[in-house]
Every structure is written in C-alpha cells, then in structure tokens.
Amino acid sequence: xxxxxxxxxxxxxxxxxxxxxxxxxxxxxxxxxxxxxxxxxxxxxxxxxxxxxxxxxxxxxxxxxxxxxxxxxxxxxxxxxxxxxxxxxxxxxxxxxxxxxxxxxxxxxxxxxxxxxxxxxxxxxxxxxxxxxxxxxxxxxxxxxxxxxxxxxxxxxxxxxxxxxxxxxxxxxxxxxxxxxxxxxxxxxxxxxxxxxxxxxxxxxxxxxxxxxxxxxxxxxxxxxxxxxxxxxxxxxxxxxxxxxxxxxxxxxxxxxxxxxxxxxxxxxxxxxxxxxxxxxxxxxxxxxxxx
Amino acid sequence: xxxxxxxxxxxxxxxxxxxxxxxxxxxxxxxxxxxxxxxxxxxxxxxxxxxxxxxxxxxxxxxxxxxxxxxxxxxxxxxxxxxxxxxxxxxxxxxxxxxxxxxxxxxxxxxxxxxxxxxxxxxxxxxxxxxxxxxxxxxxxxxxxxxxxxxxxxxxxxxxxxxxxxxxxxxxxxxxxxxxxxxxxxxxxxxxxxxxxxxxxxxxxxxxxxxxxxxxxxxxxxxxxxxxxxxxxxxxxxxxxxxxxxxxxxxxxxxxxxxxxxxxxxxxxxxxxxxxxxxxxxx
Numbered sequence: 001x002x003x004x005x006x007x008x009x010x011x012x013x014x015x016x017x018x019x020x021x022x023x024x025x026x027x028x029x030x031x032x033x034x035x036x037x038x039x040x041x042x043x044x045x046x047x048x049x050x051x052x053x054x055x056x057x058x059x060x061x062x063x064x065x066x067x068x069x070x071x072x073x074x075x076x077x078x079x080x081x082x083x084x085x086x087x088x089x090x091x092x093x094x095x096x097x098x099x100x101x102x103x104x105x106x107x108x109x110x111x112x113x114x115x116x117x118x119x120x121x122x123x124x125x126x127x128x129x130x131x132x133x134x135x136x137x138x139x140x141x142x143x144x145x146x147x148x149x150x151x152x153x154x155x156x157x158x159x160x161x162x163x164x165x166x167x168x169x170x171x172x173x174x175x176x177x178x179x180x181x182x183x184x185x186x187x188x189x190x191x192x193x194x195x196x197x198x199x200x201x202x203x204x205x206x207x208x209x210x211x212x213x214x215x216x217x218x219x220x221x222x223x224x225x226x227x228x229x230x231x232x233x234x235x236x237x238x239x240x241x242x243x244x245x246x247x248x249x250x251x252x253x254x255x256x257x258x259x260x261x262x263x264x265x266x267x268x269x270x271x272x273x274x275x276x277x278x279x280x281x282x283x284x285x286x287x288x289x290x291x292x
Numbered sequence: 293x294x295x296x297x298x299x300x301x302x303x304x305x306x307x308x309x310x311x312x313x314x315x316x317x318x319x320x321x322x323x324x325x326x327x328x329x330x331x332x333x334x335x336x337x338x339x340x341x342x343x344x345x346x347x348x349x350x351x352x353x354x355x356x357x358x359x360x361x362x363x364x365x366x367x368x369x370x371x372x373x374x375x376x377x378x379x380x381x382x383x384x385x386x387x388x389x390x391x392x393x394x395x396x397x398x399x400x401x402x403x404x405x406x407x408x409x410x411x412x413x414x415x416x417x418x419x420x421x422x423x424x425x426x427x428x429x430x431x432x433x434x435x436x437x438x439x440x441x442x443x444x445x446x447x448x449x450x451x452x453x454x455x456x457x458x459x460x461x462x463x464x465x466x467x468x469x470x471x472x473x474x475x476x477x478x479x480x481x482x483x484x485x486x487x488x489x490x491x492x493x494x495x496x497x498x499x500x501x502x503x504x505x506x507x508x509x510x511x512x513x514x515x516x517x518x519x520x521x522x523x524x525x526x527x528x529x530x531x532x533x534x535x536x537x538x539x540x541x542x543x544x545x546x547x548x549x550x551x552x553x554x555x556x557x558x559x560x561x562x563x564x565x566x567x568x569x570x571x572x573x574x575x
Contacts, residue, residue: 004565011566019560029569039574094392168302271307274315276326
C-alpha cells in the first residue's frame with residue numbers, strides 16, 4: 001500500500017477476516033461504538049471531532065445554546081429558501097441541503113460572514129478602541145460594490161457591509177439579543193469560577209457601542225462568531241460549523257415544501273420585470289445592474 | 293437603539309425584480325439581454341449564448357471558438373484522480389446520482405492549488421500588471437514588489453491557504469503543463485496567439501526566469517491572457533470558468549457508472565495513518 005490517509009483524530013481496526021470493514025473505530029482515542037456511544041452527548045462528540053478534546057461543562061452548555069439558536073433561521077432566510085425551492089420543485093434530499101449550504105455560505109448572514117467576524121476578532125481581541133479603528137478603516141474604503149468587485153481577485157464578492165452587522169436592520173433583532181443573553185447566562189450558570197465566555201460577555205457589554213460605530217444593528221453572525229471563539233474554534237472551524245449547524249431547519253422546511261408542492265410555494269409570477277424587453281414600448285432604467 | 297436601516301432598500305425590491313438579463317414569458321417567448329432567444333439569437337451556439345449572458349455582448353464566431361477551445365483543451369480531463377473529478381467518481385461509485393456528483397465536483401472546483409481561485413487570481417494579476425505597465429512602471433519592479441508581499445498562507449497546505457503570490461506559474465504533480473502548446477497552436481489558427489496579454493504572459497515568464505525562478509507558465513496564465521485579450525473583465529472571466537471543468541467531471545461520473553458499486557479506490561482500514569492520542573475511556 002503506497003499512499004495513506006493521515007489523520008490526528010480517527011483510527012480504525014479491521015475485522016479479522018475483512019480488511020475493508022472496521023471492527024473498532026476510535027475518535028481521538030475513544031472507542032466510538034464500544035464506549036463513547038453509551039456515554040457521550042451528540043454535541044460533545046461533535047466538539048471532540050473538531051477539537052480532539054472533550055468540551056468543558058460550560059463549553060458543552062454553550063454549544064447546546066448555539067446549536068439551538070442557529071438550527072433554523074426560518075423560511076424567509078436565504079439558505080432555507082434555497083432548500084425549500086429545491087423541495088417545492090421536487091428535487092431530492094441531497095439537492096436541498098446542497099442548495100442550503102451553497103446559499104448559506106456567503107457574506108450576508110452566512111458562514112463566510114462568521115469567518116470574517118472571527119478573523120476580525122482575532123485581530124482586534126476584546127478591545128473596543130481596536131474594533132472602532134477596524135470599523136473606521138472599513139468605512140474609509142468607501143468603495144461602491146461594483147468598484148470593489150472589479151478589483152477583487154478572489155472568488156468571493158467583497159464584503160458590502162461590516163461583518164457581523166445587519167445592513168438592512170433598524171434595531172438589533174430580538175432573537176439576536178436573546179441568544180447573546182442566553183449564551184452569557186448559560187456560561188455563568190455552568191461555570192462556578194466565572195472564567196471563560198469572554199467573547200460573548202464582551203459582546204453583550206459593548207453591543208451598543210459597536211452598533212453606534214458601525215451605524216447598523218448587531219447581527220446573529222456576530223453572536224455566532226463570539227460563541228465559536230468562546231468554544232475555542234478558529235475562523236475556519238467556525239465557518240464550517242455554522243454551515244453544519246444550520247442544516248436542520250433547511251432540511252425540515254425542504255421536506256415540508258416538497259410535500260406541499262410547487263403551487264403553494266411563491267413563484268413571483270408577476271414580480272419580474274425585463275427592463276429591456278424588445279416588445280416593451282418604453283424601456284425601464286435598470287437599477288444597480290451595471291456590468292462588471 | 294434605532295438605525296436608519298435599509299428598509300426602504302428592501303421594500304423597493306419586495307415583489308419587484310428589475311432585470312436587464314432577461315426572462316421567460318410563459319408560453320410565448322424568452323428574452324436574453326434584450327433579444328428574443330428564439331428569433332434574434334437562434335443562430336448562437338451554446339458557448340455563444342453563455343458568453344452573451346455573462347458579458348452582455350455578442351462575440352464573433354472566432355471568439356466563440358476560442359472560448360470553446362479553451363475549455364476543450366484546458367479543463368476537461370477524464371481522470372478521476374484529479375480532486376474535483378474524483379467527487380463525481382466517488383458519488384457514482386457510492387451510487388449517488390451523477391448530477392449530484394457533478395454539481396458537487398463543480399463546487400469543489402473552487403480550489404486553491406488548481407481551479408477557479410488560481411484561474412481568477414491569474415486573470416486579475418495580468419490585468420493589474422498591464423495597468424501598471426501602462427502607467428509607466430517597469431515589469432521588473434512590478435514583479436519584485438509582488439514577490440516581496442508578505443503572506444500568511446500557502447497554496448498547498450496549512451491554515452489560510454491562498455493562491456501563490458505570482459499566480460499562473462508552476463503546477464502540482466508535474467512541472468510541465470502539456471496544455472500550453474496545444475492551446476497556443478489552436479489560438480494561432482484563430483489569430484489569437486499574439487495579443488497584448490499573451491505577450492505580457494510571455495514577458496512575465498521570461499522575467500521570472502531571469503530572476504532565477506525556474507517555474508514555467510501554466511495553462512491558467514494562458515487562459516487568463518487569451519480571455520483578457522478578448523476584453524473579458526476578471527468578474528466576467530470568473531463566470532466563464534465556472535462550468536469549465538464540467539465535462540471532465542461528467543466523464544468520471546459516466547466511467548464510474550459502468551463499474552461495480554463501491555469499486556472506486558477502496559481503502560483498507562490499515563490505510564489510515566493515525567497520529568493522535570492513544571486509547572482512553574470516556575469517563
């Protein structure tokens with residue numbers, strides 16, 4: 001055997017007479033089917049997979065709150081709409097989840113925004129002046145979206161708003177505030193010495209100052225980023241976990257719409273206007289659609 | 293605390309998608325970029341239609357042949373060992389659908405050591421270099437400045453993986469890019485082998501050689517140069533390359549269909565090289 005799969009957290013011992021079937025599977029040294037399966041909670045196992053260590057009691061509680069908070073962004077949210085659109089048209093289960101992942105990966109409320117926020121946090125720490133400087137630099141770019149797109153060499157479109165904030169929001173949404181408050185509470189409840197939970201606590205304490213600096217309300221992506229950092233995940237792990245933890249709602253909504261069918265799902269039949277339709281007598285000026 | 297927010301911006305778009313891309317008039321006609329697809333655009337090839345949709349302008353026959361040839365020569369190998377092609381082979385070997393495998397393979401094509409990221413970065417590098425040259429900056433100083441950029445990630449492994457500082461040179465697995473000469477020869481038949489950006493690509497390669505960098509131009513440099521010579525912007529190019537690997541990925545799905553289920557490079561348990569902690573109990 002020339003090439004091997006190198007891994008720091010998974011090992012398998014083959015059945016005595018079948019080299020292609022595992023008799024025992026070990027995750028970071030724990031016997032998954034012989035021991036761990038009887039004793040571990042699912043989210044603790046999830047944490048073990050990503051971190052190769054068990055979560056502390058407070059991290060376990062925090063992950064539980066986070067997993068509930070992000071499990072279903074609701075049927076209006078982009079990634080869930082994508083899953084439902086797949087379901088309504090009669091696409092399969094995998095297509096629905098692939099749609100949710102693809103759409104929920106981005107810079108507006110998506111996993112990439114969480115990634116950016118976590119990276120920014122790693123630069124700024126829990127230090128308000130540094131954050132204010134970071135956001136000031138962001139606004140000084142003062143580029144129109146199309147200018148930035150033109151200069152970008154990356155596959156991602158550049159950020160069009162400071163990461164972690166809701167560009168269309170009027171005030172911090174109640175679920176965002178409730179999640180942040182609950183994360184801080186649960187850390188305190190499960191941690192007797194009061195240590196840990198620094199990022200969520202700091203965010204709760206400074207939310208309004210940050211919102212004033214950015215001139216936008218805090219978004220759920222900031223709360224997710226703070227919780228991920230308290231859980232000691234890095235930005236790449238946080239991005240991946242955000243995608244993963246948001247799938248339950250997408251899956252459930254897709255299944256529901258699949259059964260209900262396309263006729264009860266919005267098609268926007270009268271909502272599309274072709275501004276340069278050759279049969280239109282008076283063309284309409286397009287909005288925000290310059291060629292890039 | 294209350295902010296101005298973007299409620300007005302959002303409410304403008306509510307039930308209101310204004311577009312100059314086109315649309316379907318059910319039971320009647322389809323409009324693309326302001327033209328009727330079944331009458332005005334009926335003579336377009338698929339590639340011609342794709343490029344009209346992406347760029348908003350019609351390319352002539354030779355240009356469309358070039359875009360088609362770039363895909364044919366450069367991006368659709370029937371080899372399931374390649375990382376994106378492998379997804380389709382795995383999918384079908386595991387008896388998922390070919391479409392799911394191809395779709396996932398296309399997503400995976402947004403890679404760092406090959407695929408969309410280096411392709412786009414190379415195009416951008418060519419455009420920005422040409423812009424600086426036109427402002428009078430010497431090529432040597434442009435390249436030296438680029439080589440001196442501090443980066444916090446490498447293309448091949450580690451955290452923050454990112455495309456090489458000077459993209460479009462070198463290649464994983466082999467140093468020789470067998471596609472460069474065939475694509476140049478093909479482009480020559482169309483008269484597209486000597487444009488401003490193709491010449492720039494050659495100049496960059498020569499300059500890097502003179503610096504002692506023993507890396508040769510790879511196909512992404514040539515693809516980017518040829519498309520820049522046709523006036524594509526980096527963003528238009530990004531959309532053009534989005535499906536460029538699709539045929540190769542599909543070939544691998546088709547190939548796996550004919551094999552027994554589970555037969556694509558099965559691994560024995562012993563192929564796992566475990567480097568983690570020893571056995572322990574979950575107390």
